Amino acid sequence: MSNKWNLIVDVEECINCYNCAIAVQDEYADKAHPGYTASMPKHGHRWIDIKRAERGNFPIVDISFVPTMCNHCDNAPCIEAAKNNAVQKRGDGIVVIDPVAAKGQQHLVDACPYGAIWWNEDEQVPQHWNFDAHLMDDGWTEPRCVNVCPTGALKSIKVSDNEMAKISLAENLETLKSELGTKPRVYYKSLNALSKILIAGCVERDANGRTECAAEVSVSVAQSGESLAEAKTDEFGEFKFDGFEQNSGKYQLTFSLDGTAQKSVEVELENASLILDLTI
Missing domain, CATH: 2.60.40.10 (Immunoglobulins)
Structure with a gap:
């Protein structure tokens, strides 16, 4: 069984510094990566979006920050909704949107139940965080968002599905909207803030x-x-x-x-x- 990429987000360790989001902006804003993605707009897109979860009230308020992004689902609704094989699942688990084949397919934005696909009006193409696939193919061992996280809140691992299932069980990991059956490859630790x-x-x-x-x-x-x-x-x-x-x-x-x-x-x-x- 081949190894596949997964991302683990530890909510307790996220300090809302936005390093991950800034790294994505730096990597993609006005920078096209042919075969992987068109350039990202400078404004309006949040391929990594940090949600704020607030619980309690005075005198005790519990605030958590939850980084969200494309979940690289194994049963990705966007793949089913795409025409011309514009969205594909790679053998390493990464979901990619072909910037040429996906031209004009704005409906893919609504196909994602996580709100992780963004419409680029200038390029007329749907876009998402693609796990920095161009960097991974170039030999990087982790995407930039993981590389710049100062607290270790983000961790990428490439393991078999069986091994990932063991890790998920041992570390009590969860996925977002698991009831949808999309089988995300982005896992969360300490997700109590949302659920x-x-x-x-x-x-x-x-x-x-x-x-x-x-x-x-x-x-x-x-x-x-x-x-x-x-x-x-x-x-x-x-x-x-x-x-x-x-x-x-x-x-x-x-x-x-x-x-x-x-x-x-x-x-x-x-x-x-x-x-x-x-x-x-």
Whole structure:
């Protein structure tokens, strides 16, 4: 089985620096790569687009940044929608849009369920991030977006599908809109920001008539008597539990200090993250 390219995006490591997006602009804006892509417009296209995901509210707001791009799907809808074999899947897993054969095929923009295909009005051609296929064919070991990422949030690997399945399972990777069955080759780690909600809060206590942050308070969360997770408040009295499904029902939180339960509360999760402000 041949090895194929995959991209892993670690959302927790993305700091919204835009190095990846700038690298794409530098590589393609006003620069055609014959056989691979026409030149990218200087303005309006975001072949790598960083989405902002915000959860919670004052005093605890959780913000994540999610780089998105062409997913190089194995069951790519754009390939099915293309005429004249204008979009093809290479043996190394990369999806390419032929800049000549795809001329005039604006419908391909709407064929992508991820919004990753852009219409170039000047060139009259649909375009996408093509995994820097021209560079990979020239011997590069990673696309430029990976090369310039300062935190390691982007990682490209060329492995067999079986090996990638093992990596995905071991690292708990996810893909965007997996329910569509498009089989993306872009995987995400720590994608809770888009798919899950959290329970978080700030705990205070009275200290001789003065309110202060309650650090080192043990917090446990349970559902129907089953313990799910435990944590301790930080120096600001804050705690956070992540990874809950929307509308998943009632949960019980217990707050303990020095081994003694101080307070218990019941909360119900609906369609948004829950932020608590408590005094023990």
